[in-house]
Amino acid sequence: MTDKPLIIVEDLAKTFVLHNAEQATIPVFQDLTLQVAAGECVVLAGESGVGKSTLMRSIFGNYLPTQGAVKVWQDGAYVDITKANPHEVLEVRRRTLGYVSQFLRVIPRVPTLQLVMEPLLENGVSFQEAKDRASELLSALRLPEAHWDLPPATFSGGEQQRVNIARSFIRKYPVLLLDEPTASLDAENRAIVVRLIKEALAEGAAMIGIFHDLDVRDAVASRLFEVSQFKAAA
Amino acid sequence: MNAIPGRIAPAPLLSVEGLTKWYGHVLGCRDVAFDLRPGEVLGIVGESGSGKTTLLNCISGKLTPTSGEVRFDTRRFGLTDIYGLSEPDRRRMQREEWGFVHQNPRDGLRMRVSGGANVAEPLMNLGGRHYGNMRQATIDWLDRVELDTRRIDDKPRNFSGGMQQRIQVARNLIHGPRLVFMDEPTGGLDVSVQARLLDLLRELVRDLGLAVIIVTHDMAVARLMADRLMVMKGGEVVETGLTDQVLDDPQHPYTQLLVSSVLQI
Numbered sequence: 001m002t003d004k005p006l007i008i009v010e011d012l013a014k015t016f017v018l019h020n021a022e023q024a025t026i027p028v029f030q031d032l033t034l035q036v037a038a039g040e041c042v043v044l045a046g047e048s049g050v051g052k053s054t055l056m057r058s059i060f061g062n063y064l065p066t067q068g069a070v071k072v073w074q075d076g077a078y079v080d081i082t083k084a085n086p087h088e089v090l091e092v093r094r095r096t097l098g099y100v101s102q103f104l105r106v107i108p109r110v111p112t113l114q115l116v117m118e119p120l121l122e123n124g125v126s127f128q129e130a131k132d133r134a135s136e137l138l139s140a141l142r143l144p145e146a147h148w149d150l151p152p153a154t155f156s157g158g159e160q161q162r163v164n165i166a167r168s169f170i171r172k173y174p175v176l177l178l179d180e181p182t183a184s185l186d187a188e189n190r191a192i193v194v195r196l197i198k199e200a201l202a203e204g205a206a207m208i209g210i211f212h213d214l215d216v217r218d219a220v221a222s223r224l225f226e227v228s229q230f231k232a233a234a
Numbered sequence: 235m236n237a238i239p240g241r242i243a244p245a246p247l248l249s250v251e252g253l254t255k256w257y258g259h260v261l262g263c264r265d266v267a268f269d270l271r272p273g274e275v276l277g278i279v280g281e282s283g284s285g286k287t288t289l290l291n292c293i294s295g296k297l298t299p300t301s302g303e304v305r306f307d308t309r310r311f312g313l314t315d316i317y318g319l320s321e322p323d324r325r326r327m328q329r330e331e332w333g334f335v336h337q338n339p340r341d342g343l344r345m346r347v348s349g350g351a352n353v354a355e356p357l358m359n360l361g362g363r364h365y366g367n368m369r370q371a372t373i374d375w376l377d378r379v380e381l382d383t384r385r386i387d388d389k390p391r392n393f394s395g396g397m398q399q400r401i402q403v404a405r406n407l408i409h410g411p412r413l414v415f416m417d418e419p420t421g422g423l424d425v426s427v428q429a430r431l432l433d434l435l436r437e438l439v440r441d442l443g444l445a446v447i448i449v450t451h452d453m454a455v456a457r458l459m460a461d462r463l464m465v466m467k468g469g470e471v472v473e474t475g476l477t478d479q480v481l482d483d484p485q486h487p488y489t490q491l492l493v494s495s496v497l498q499i
Contacts, residue, residue: 016483017485018490019486019487019490019491020487020490020491020494057482057483061476061479062476062478062479062482062483063479063482063483064475064479064483064485086461086462086475086476087271087274087461087462089476090461090476105457107429107432107433107436107458108429109426109429109430109433110433121440122440
């Protein structure tokens, strides 16, 4: 473990330009600065539309920031996600930077167990070990075993969300971005996810999260981060 | 605190520079440049007539470009401009180190010989002489692409479109290529078959560490298959980047139009 921050966001700005809507520009934030250390969970706060998800997606490299840097600690150095080549970003995502979105987006017709094993297989873990760990995690998330051989397309929202969580927590990512991972879960399942998050933090993961559920937020947050303080002028 | 690059990137397997093709006065593609590394999947998207297939044909050695270079890290000569090789050397390199999956399986298969012979042929072309070994390799590959191995001696026309496409995939991977070109590989298939074939292709790419260049006009296919994308319009690359970034936060007006025009179901 390192005492350096695992994520450094520096002077980040994001403005959307919609070329097919009369060049409409939508400024979201500017001069945004944030650091997250190992074992810390920073929860993004602010009302809808303030740019929480935009910030998270910019950190993941999913959105292209207009200015600034997003540095992620990997192999004893920082990789700037905003300037790295696609293959470098993918390498950071494969080994260091995980993202749990609200939605499950996968190839149709692939069985659930296989989807959960995939991140391990991509990292060279053997088939058997991947299978064991995926089974363990799906059991912990209380996804009925009868579902494991089925593709998740027909699952309920909460079940799909747990598959998504399993896919991200199976790899112990040093840096994890959580975009409302408990949005469609009932209280018991939320508690399980909170436990998973706390375990990962105790092992030294750095996290940035968006949680609308206040119980979950209070249970996991090290501190809150108001995105609105960096609101860009329209 | 300055960001320093994490690891030294592996050398490119393929390096394209200034690639331009004119058909007389009509532009095919202009000034295309990119590097491709082992294990990387590059998607080329754009609508019909945008120059995707012209570009693919130029890169894959089927169509001599008007100018520019296509350098490939060949086993025999190292990183070499493929159009600088003699015709026989280039053909040999294509046979040994590349695969090409056509949109229409009939363009990539020999319809008069059996499915099994189609799969085994690349091994024979590369000097395989042991019939038993080649038959076994063929059975292994038919199994891998989930075809009934008992049908090894059936002619391609007796297989469905999706099955023919699997035969074509097996035929193009059996000899252990390092780079595979795919031109709308799931284009003519039912969506039900499409999903399974995409999953299979992805699995093979991961397990074999292949580099792939896939041309598609289907954004969903691009999202699922490609690590990064090149968006083409009127023969030029208008945007390039990580697949999810190009699709979720497109920068160029044309890409924004393309992405926002995808029908949701």
